[in-house]
Amino acid sequence: MSKTHPSLSAIKYALLVVPVLDCATSPAGWAAPLCPEHPVSGQTAACRKQAEEVVVRSRNASFVVSSSLSRLSGAVLKERHLDTLGDVAERLPNVSFTSTTQANPVIIMRGLGGAEDEGSTLYVPFVLDGIPMMSLALGQIFDLDHMDVTQGPELTKGPNAFGGMVLATSRDPGNKFGGSLDFEYGTGNRRRAVMSNDIPLGPNTALRVTVGGEVADGYVSNRFLDRKDTAGWHSWFGRLKLLHKDSAGGEWRVSLHHVLNHGGNDYFTSPALALQHESVNTERGVNDNDYWAGSAQYHRMFSRKMIVDVALGGNATQWKSQIPESVFSARTGFTMPTRQAGGTVTLSGSSGTLDWRGGIFGQEMMRDTPYLFDMSPYYMSNTTAVLNNANVAGFAELVWRFSPSWRLVPSFRVEHNQWSMSRWSGLQTASMPDAYSLLEKLPKQTASRTVPLPGLKLEYHPQTDSGVMQFGWLSYTRAYMPPGFNPHAVMAATAQTPFDASYGNNLEVGYRLHDRKDKWSAEIIGYSNLISNLQVLASNANGESVVATAAKAHTRGMELNATFKPVSTLTLSGFLGLTYAGYDRFVFGGQNFSGQQLNGTPKSSFGLSGTWTPGDGWSVNISMVRRGRTNLYPSSTLVNDPYVLVDAQIEKKWRWWNIAIYGRNLADARYLTRGLATGEAVAANPRLLGLRVGMTY
Template sequence: MTPKTPFKPFAYSIAPTLLLSLLHSPFALSDDTVVLAPVKVEADLRQSQAEDMPVSITVMDSTELQDAGATHTDDVLLSAPNVNVSNQNARVKHIQIRGMGERDEYTGAPNASVGLAIDDIDFSGLGGIGNLFDVQQVEILRGPQNTRYGQSAIGGLINIQSNDPTPYRESLVETSIGQYGHKELGVMTSGPVSDKKDATQYRIAVFKHQSDGFYQNETLNRKDTNGKDELTLRGKLRMFATANTTVDLTLLHADFNDGYDAWSRDNTFTTRSNQPGNDNQLSNAASMKVTYEGNTAYNVISTTSLSNTDALYNYDGDWLAKAEQFYENQKHRRHMSQDLRFQSKESARIFNNSTDWLIGAYASNMDESNYSDNYYAGSTELIDSDFNHQKLAVYSQLDQHMSQKQTLTYGLRVEHNRQTFKQTKKNYSDETLTDDFSPDETLWGGSIHYKYRYNPNHMAFAGITRGYKAGGFNAGSGASTNVTYDAETLLNYEIGLKSNYLNNRLQTATTVFYMDRSNPQFDGYSYDSASEWIFYKENLDAAQNYGLETSFDWQATYAWQLFGSLGLLFTEVEGTPANSNFTMSGRDQAHAPNYQFHLGTQYRAANGFFARTEVRGMDSYYFDNVNDGKTGAYQIINARIGYEAKDWETYVWGNNLTDERYATRGFKFDHYDGDGVQEYIRLGDPRQFGATLRIHF
C-alpha cells in the first residue's frame, strides 16, 4: 500500500539543530518556566522514579493522557518507541514490543509475549478493555520483564494504574461528541466517607463510549456495523486497617459490545458482508493490595487478584453478501493470582549496610475454555477446548549501593509452569480429532543492572536480562507441522543514558539494546487440502532484535512544551523452519518496523488558551511470517485547541488531519473464488473531528 506522504529524513536531520538553537534562546532560560515533575513507576518492584530506573521505559501520566485526549490504550501505544499493535479486533488486544508479541489468537492456548496489567489484574491477551478515563498513568516497559512479571512478559509489559482515592472530595464530568456517531461520557467522584481521621477513602469512575465506526455496509445499508458500545465501571476503596496497615481494594466491570465488520475485498471503508460480526468482552475483576509497614526491618505487600471474562468474537468470513463462511469463537477465562513480597527498609540493609533486599512469591491459576464454530460452504468445523495454566514462582532483588553514585541491581525469578490442554475438533470432513497435552517445566529469568549517576543530572546505565517464555503445542495441527514447541529464552543487553538539563526543564533518555533469542517461537498459518485454516507455532534456531529508543520532554517556557521520541528496530532470523510456509529468510520479522517516531508541541497559556499538535509515524513492516504482504510507511497528524478555566475545560480536536490511508493489519491469501492470492488490509481510522468538555467540582 503506498502512503500519501513518504517519510522525510530531513525532519530528523533538522530536529537536533532546532533543539540546540532553542536551548540557547533567551526564553528557554526564563525564570517562570515550570519544572518537569518526577514520575513513580508502579510496575517496578520498589516503585522507583522513572528517571532512576536503569531500563527503557515510557510513562504517560494523567496530565499527558488528558492533554492528548486519550481515552483508550489504542490512542497512546503507538506514541511510544518500538511499540506496535495488531488491529485484528475491534480494539487492540495484541501488542508487539521490539518486534515481539502475538498478532492474533485463533486456536491453541493463550501465551502472550507482552504482559498487560490493569490495577494489578492480569489482562494479558485481553487488552480490548484498556479504558483510560481517570487513569493515573500508563507505563510501557520494553524488553523482558520476567523478574517482575513472569513468563507473560518476555517482550515487555504494559501497566495501567488508575487514580487512587483522595483524602479530599473531588468530582469530574467529561463528555465528548464527534463525527461518525462518536459520543463519550465519563463521571468520577472521590473523597473520604466521613470527616473522621483516617476515614476510608473511595473513588468511583464510570465511562461510556459509543460510536458508529468508520465503515459503511453496502449490503445492509448501515453505517454502524463496525460501531462500539462500551461501558467501564471502576470502584476503589482505601482503608486504614491499623496505623501501619493500608488496604486498597479495586473493583472493575467492563462491558464492551463492539461490532466487527472491518474487511473489504477492495480494501476500502465500504464492506459488503451480509452477516457483520461482533467483538464483545465482559470482564468482572477485583484486586486487593495490603501494605504493612509496622516492622522496623521491612514492609510486607500482599496483592490478590481475581478476574472473570466472557468474550465473543465472530465475523463474516467471505466478506460478501452470501452465506459462504461465518466464524465464531466463544471464550471464558477465569484468572486468580497471589503475590507476597517482603521489601527491606534502609535500616535493614545487608552486606555491611550497603544492600537493599526484596524477596517474594507468586502463584496463579488460569482456566480458559474456547468453543469455535467455523461454517464454510455448507460444512462446519467445531472446536471445543479447555486450558489450565498454573504458575508458582519465587523471586528476589538486591540493590547494592557501591557508592553514592553507583548502584548494582541483581534480580532472579524461578517459575514453575504446569499446563493442561484438552481439545476436541470435528473437521469439515466430519472426522473427530482429539488433543491432550500436559507440559510441565521450570524456567528462570535474571537480571544484572549497573547505574552510575556521575552528577545529579546524568545517569548512565548498562544491564543484562535473561527472559523466558514457556513452550506449548499446536492443537489440531495434523502431521504437517510440529505438534509441540519448546520454551524460548533470550538475553537482552542494554546501555543507556538519562539526563536532566536546564534545572530539570529538559529530560532526555536514550537506550541501545540487543536481544539474542534462543529457540525463538514464530507463528504462521496455512490452508490445507481439507479446506481449513491451520495456525501453528514452531521454534527456529535463533533470532536477533536490536535497535535504539530515545525520547525528550522539554518545558521550554512556562507555556510552551516540546516532546518527542524515536525508535529504531532491526531484526534477523536464523534456522530452517519445519513448515515450508515460512518466508522469513533474508527479511525482517513480522510487525517490526525499522523506525517509529513521535514529535509534538504544546502551548498552555496563563490566560487559559491551549493548543497541541503532534505527528507520529512508522516505517513499513511485514504483516506475517508466511508471506511478503506489507503495510506502507505512514504519518498521522493530530491536533487540539481549547480553553482551560479554573473548574472547566473545553477543546476542539482533530485526528488524522491529512486523512492518511494506512493499514493496521493485513493478510495475503486466496479466497478461492477466481481472484487468486490477494493482499487484504484493515484500514486505520480516517480523519475525524470532535469536541470535549470537562467540568471539575
C-alpha cells in the same frame, strides 16, 4: 513532588524529587534510608537541616529505572484521547500493535508479540492495579492515574515478561467530596460520557466511583447493506475503588472493574476497500466483550528494613467473535471465556550499602477455546479445547552500592509453568463433492517447565549537588516464554504436539541526563536480544493456524528521547526509535523465512510534540509521529508504507468548566493493522475530530 511533563515524550521522565528537611542520602533502592533522631559523628553532613533533593527508587522514580520506561499520566491519556492500548502503542518509540477490531489490540515491543491470538501466554503482559489481565478483550482504558510502558524483559515485577510490560494504576479516591463529568462527541457519531466521584467515608477511608458509556457507529461504510454502523459499538464501563489507611501505617486498596462492549465485526475486507474504510460484507458480524476484574492491594512500610506489598485478585472475561460469512465464504467465530486468579507478595528493604527485594508470584488461568469454520456443504471444522496454566515464580533482586556513584544489581527468578489442554476435539465434515466425516479426540495433554532466569545490572548515578542529574546502566537479562499447545489445530497430531519454549539473551545499555532546573532532559538506550525458538503465528500445510518456532531470531535497536523547555509555558519533546527484528533461521511449511523482518514491526519511528500553556486556562498541544514501512502481522505478503500521525488539542479551563476541541490522525493517514495470507485486511481508524465538555465539582 513528581515532575511529569504533559507532552508525549516527556512522560519518559517521571522524576521523583523528594524535598527532605532532615536527611540528605544517596538513592537507596526501594526504601530511602531514614536519618536517626540523634545522628552520631559523621552523619551530620548527611543529615543537615536544609531542604535537599533526593532521588528515591520507587514505583514512581522512573529516572533511576534501568530499562526503557515510558510513563503516561492520566492527564496525558485524556488529553491525547488514548482510549485503547493500540492508541498508546503507535505513539511510542519501538512499540506497535496488531488488531482485528477496535477493542482487541495486541501489543508488540521491539518486534516481539502477536502470537497471543493462538497461544495463551502474553509477550507483553498487561497489569491493572497489580493484577495481570486478559488484554485481548480489555476494551476501554479509563480513569487511570498513570500507565507505565516498559520495554524489554522483566524478572521481578510479578508476571514474567518476555518482550515488555504495561502497568496501569487506577486513580485513587480523594479525601474530599468531589468529582468530574465529561461529555464527548466526535466523528463516526461517537458519543462518550464519563462521571467520577470521590466520596469520603471517614477520616482515613474514601471511595471513588467511576461510570461511563460510549456509543459509536464506527468508521466503515458497508455498501452492500447501505449502512455506516456495521463496525460500530456501544459499551459501558465502571470502577469502584476503596482506599483505607489504617492506624499502623498500612494502605489498603480494593477495586472492582467492569467493561461491557457490544459491537459489529465488519473489519475484514480487501486491502483496497479497507483503506477506503468501505466494505461489501453481507453481515455485520459480532464482537462482544464482557470483562470483570477485581484486586486487593496492601502496602506498609514497617521500617527502612522492611516494606510489604501485596496484590491479589483476578478477572473473568467472555469474548464473542463472529466474522461476517462473506469474508471467508464461511461461518467462523468463537465464544472464548477466560478466568484468571493470582497475585504477588513482595518484601523489600535497605540496610547499610545493600537494598533488597524479593517475592513470589502465582497465577492460574483457564480458557475455553472453541473455534468454528463452516463452509458447508464443502467443508466444516469445529474444534473445542480447554487450556489451563498454573504459573508459580520466586524472584529476588539485590542492590549493592559499592561506591557513592555505582551500584551492582544481580537478580534471579525461578519460574515453573504447568500447561494442560483438556477436552480437545476436532470435527471435520463435508458432503460435497465427496461426503466424509472425521472426529478426533485427545485425552488431557500436559507440558511443564521449570527454568532459572538470571539478570545482572551495573548502574551509575553520580551524587552531586550541582550540574545535571545523570543515570546510566548496562544490563543482561535472560528471558523466557513457556511452551504451550495449539488449541485451534484441526488435526489431533498437531494439537497434541506442544510448541517449544522461547529463550532470549537481552543486553541493554542506557544513559539519562536531566537538568536540575527542569529545563531539559535526554535519554539514549541501545539493546540487543538474541532469541532461540521464537514463537511465531503461522499456517501449516493443512491450513491450520498454529504457533511455530523460529530456531534463531534477534532484535536490536535504539531509542532516543529528549525534552526542552525554552520558556516555562512551552515544552518541546521528541523521540526516535530504530528496530531491526529478523529471523536468523526459520524454515516452516517448505518456506525459508531466514533473513526476513519480523511482522508488525516498523524499522523506524520518530515523533515531535509540543505543549503550550500561555495562561488564563488555555493549553495547546500538538504531536506528530512517523511510522516506518511495516510487514503486517501475521501475513508478510501485505505491507504498510510509511505513514504520519498528527494529533492536536486546544483546551480552555475555567474554575468549574473546561472545553476542548481535538483531532487524531489529522492528516488522515490510511494504513492497515492486520493482514492475512488469504488477502483480507483490517484498516486503522481514519481522521477523528471531536469536542469535549467537562465539569469539575
